[in-house]
Each structure stands twice: as C-alpha cells, then as structure tokens.
Amino acid sequence: MTTATTSASAAVRTYRDYDRPLWQRIVLTRESAIVGLLVIVAVVATLTVRGFSQPITLTYLLLDVMPILLIALPMTLIMITGEIDLSVASIVGLSSVTTGVLTQAGVPFEAAAVIALVVGAACGAINGFLVTVVGLPSLAVTIGTLALFRGLAVGLLGTTAITDFPEFWTDLAKARVGGSNIPVVLFLFLALLVVFVVLLHFTPFGRGIYAIGLSKAAAHFSGVHVERTKLILFVLSGVISALAGIFYTLRFGSARGDNATGLELQVIAAVVLGGVSVFGGRGAIPGVIAGVLLIGVLASALRLANVTSDVINIITGALLVLSVVANSFLAWLRMRRRAPGGTPRVEASTAG
C-alpha cells in the first residue's frame, strides 16, 4: 500500500469500480448502504416500538424533520463543491424574526414572508460574496455570519416572541391532505426535491458542481464558472433556509430570535451521514434524504420508546463517526486487496 497520498480524501473518497457488474455498483454504494440502514431501522422500529407504526407518527416525523430536509438540499450542493454553510440555522432565525416583526407592524403576512425570503437571499449573497469575491474560506465566513445573522435576529426581537399569525397559514403548516396522514408541506418539499435532483444530477450546472469539488482548477479550465456557481448556491441556501424559517415559525406559531439554534450541526450531520464528503466532489441527494430520515426515524422511535433525547444525541454522533470511519476502512480494505496486482487505483487527491 502506497502511503504517498496522505491527504485524507484519497481514503475517504471511495473510487468507483467500473469493472464490477452494474448491480454491484448500485448496491455497494454508500447511498444504498444508508437507504438499506434506513429501511432496517424503520422495520425494526415498526415491529418493536409501540406506537411507531401509527400513521400519525409518520406525520409528526415528517413535520419535525421538514426544516432539515429543506436545508439539506442546498447544503448538499454546497458541500459537493467543497464549501460549507454554517449560517443556515441563523438565517432560519432571522427570517422567522423578520416575518414576525413585519406581521406585528401590520404588514400582511404574505408580504412579510416574501420579504423574509429576500432577507434570506441577501444573507446567502453576503456569504457567497465573501467566499467567492473576497476569496475567504467558507468555514470561517459562515462561522462569522452564523453569529452575525443570529445576533441580528436576537437583537431585533430581544427575548420576546411574536405569536400572532393568520390562522390560515399556521393551519396550513400543520395540515394534512384530506383524511390521510400526509402533511401538505411535504408537497412543497417534493417540488423542491425534484428541482434540486434535476439541477444536480441532470444538468451541466450540476456536473459543474461535482467538477468544482473534485478540482477547482480543472473545473475552471473546463469552462465551469466556479465563482458564479458557488455564489448561486449560497444564495439558494439562504432562500431555502428562509423558507424553512417561515415554516418553522408557522409550525410552532412563534417567531423568536433563538428559533432553530444549533440546527446547522444537525443538517451537516445528516448530509455527511448521507454520503457527502466534506472535501467535496462526492455525494448524491437520495443518500442525503435517507440520512435525514434515518436520524429522524431513529429519534422518533427512540423517543416513543421513552429513550431520552440525550441518548439520541449519542446515537446520532456515534452513527456519524461510525459511518465515515467504516467508509474509509472499506476503502482501505479494497486498496489493500488490489495492491498485490498492481498499483491501487485511487482518485487523484484534491484536498488542500
């Protein structure tokens, strides 16, 4: 085993074995592993946890994870380019406060919500500008804007909460389709899901996103607008986070400055669990959705089984660590097995 490539990406990024049969290539991906795990956990939960199989559980589960599901979509794209956005939960808070303050001031809710979306876009644009034009690392930028946007939200509203929203909208946020248990907002999510899947997996723009994550320079020389792509993604992340913020506000009927504090870590945990490499270049939306749902199902089932939310935290953390460690362990095994027959095939390292 050659150890010359020391950068972690070589081990983390599993290379695809194109000489394997198609079914193996599909089954042996990380995305399939997470989907499989999700199915197993769901089945076990249904069989063993009293109350989990009730349809209403599914409704609440979906409503609970909806903000994470929404924000995970743009986060996936951003992380595939090798960047990160830690400010998403703060944008949720800021858009929540914006909606609340404007509604309280007499602005119609619909207009307030639109303005909140614009604020979200502006927040994303600030992130994008600092990352692409000024050329700063996104981890540092978004730690800064995490504090800045959250500070604006808390500063605008203090410790008070605004709870007066039109009933039509608060009902809609919790509404279910007809007599079924399917939340109405699920359709909003599905619509966005289709947009993001098409964008990432079926357009030149999407291929550009992967190219940027694998090698910024190579992507640039292949004609990908690296900076413009990243800027668009950060703005998109801001808008979707604002949307999640409006949903969050309506769902709980309360606009507060500290709404959704810490949500960014949950989103990133789910995205990474779903197979997106923080080094960029790897990952797919189906895996991410499975990652979000896996954490959601686990949390929901354990809560019903009277396990405290803290054990859920341990399990979430352990799952995250195990899944990435298992991944690099498998990559290492495969490299080792190949080594005697020639040089191991490893994708060029791009980290750093």
Added chain:
Amino acid sequence: MEKTAVTKRLQAVGAAREFGILLALVIVVVAATVANPNFLFSSDGWRDLLLTPSILVLVAIGQAIVIITRNVDLSVGSILGLSAYLTGRLFVDLQGIPIVLVFLIAVVFGGLLGLVNGALVAYAKVPAMVITLGTLYAYRGINVLWTGSDRINASDLPKDFLALGTGQILWIPILTIIALVVLVVAGWVMKNTRGGREFYAIGSDPAAAELYGLRVTRRLLIAFTLSGALAGLAGVLYAARYGTINSQAGAGWELDAVGAAVIGGVAITGGVGSVWGAAIGAVLLLTINRALPILGIPDFWQRAVVGALIIGAIVLDRVLAVRQRRRLIEAREDD
C-alpha cells in the same frame, strides 16, 4: 534612511497579526471605561475583565493548535461539560479528595477524549470536522445521560476549591494566572520547539510534511490530545468559577473557541497564527459582551457585533495576505 534596531522592532510589532486585534481590545476597554469608569477601575470590574475570559482562553489555545495543523475540534464544548461534571462528581463521591488530584484526573480525562478524536482523525483519515461533529454529539449525550436532571451545586463543592474560582493573588485572579501560565508555555513551545514548528509545517502542507518525514500521525494525536486536555482543565476551572454544573455546561463553546482563534488571526486553512492571537481573540469576544451595555447598546446585539468582528478579522487577514504576497513577488523581481 537608516533603520535603527528599535524602529525595526516597533515595526515588527505593528505588523504582527496579533497587533490589530490587541488594538481593538484596548479600544473596547478604553471606550467602556470612559463611559463608565467602573468597567475597569472597580474591584469587580477589574476582576471580571480578567476572570471571565480566562476559561475560554484555555479552550482557544487548544483550538488554535488544532487549527494550525489544518484541522478543527468542534467537540471542545462537550469535553468541557463532561470534565466539569466529572469534577463535581469526584468531590461529591470521594469526600476529601485532594484538589490537585481532581485537576489531574480532569486533565487526563479531557486528554483521553481528545486522543479519541485525534486517533479517529489520524488513522481513519476522516476530516476532523466530521469526526469532532460526531463526538460533539456523542460526548454531550454521554454527559446528559450521566448527569440526567442532576445538578452539582456550589454547596456540594469544597470551599477551598470554590475559593480558587474567585480568589486572587495581588489583584490577579488565580484562574487568570493559570490561563497565563498555560498561554506562555504553549506560546513558547509553538514558537521555539521543533514539535511546535512541526504543527505549522503540517498545517501549511500536510502532504509535504509527510514526504519530508515528519511524524504527522503522532503530531495530530498530540494536537487533539492537547486540545482535549485544555478543555478538561477548562472544565475544572468552570466548576470552580460557577459552582453550578448541569448537563449543558459548555454547550456552544466550540463556536466561541473557533471564533476566538479566527478573530485572533489563526487561519482556518492551517499553518498560520499563534496561540497568543487566539487568546486575545477570546478575551475580546467576552469583553465585548460586557462592554456593550455600558456603551449603551443592549447586549442582545452582542452576537451580531461578534459576527461582524469575526468577518472583519478574516477580511483583514486576507487583505494582509494578498499584500504580503505582492510584496514578496516584487522583492523577487528586484533581485
């Protein structure tokens, strides 16, 4: 014009990355003191100024070392919380345990948790951000599981120990002295020893460091262990200072620690910065919090100011880096 040694020295100080942030700190303190002399010139004000940031300084030093190796440790807040509760439990369960022993146990305990992070990062070759995000959850979960709804109160802790948290020697709080000693040692090691310089080498270019024969794995283990041990020490001091420890002690400190390092000029891309900068960054972060109400700004805006400060600091860092590169290129062309 001939430059004397003194002006050269002064210029070096002025050009140092830490200078700008120190200046900002001085301005904040002066402004707050002008607005209300009690900010500095009362015994409480003076003590708070030194005492409040001391614990974060320790965590920020460890964080700076890890970031200099081009990694990050998001689990420090959880490690701090765990060792703070461990400290409380030791005093409750083993009545009469020597305070020194408690310090030792908590530091070793924190170091072990850090070693787990380091081993996962170094051997599994998984990005530190992901690993420590995982252990942030896991350690905090263990903490809450262990603590439950229990809470350690000041009445459970020995008086001598609590006296450490508030006591002072010659107007300087004991916690501040501890933080300063650690800072001086860490600063000296990072600047002058081979091991310290290797942290920078690894952060500047990990692949080159490996090819050059540096023991990258071992250095990473050391960096994370140090970060954990300092968070462990911070946990003991947290217990001494606040006396009350519940399961949420230190929650969210990871971002403050990273923020302090970044404000203090430690580049998130590794290889650049100093523990001094991170320490000043930590002091600035927490001093602003106290200065805002005095300056007439409701402290609700504190996080916004901190955010603007972090962004300002990294933009400044970038501007300086670009200027420096241009100057180096000019210098090369002149030859």
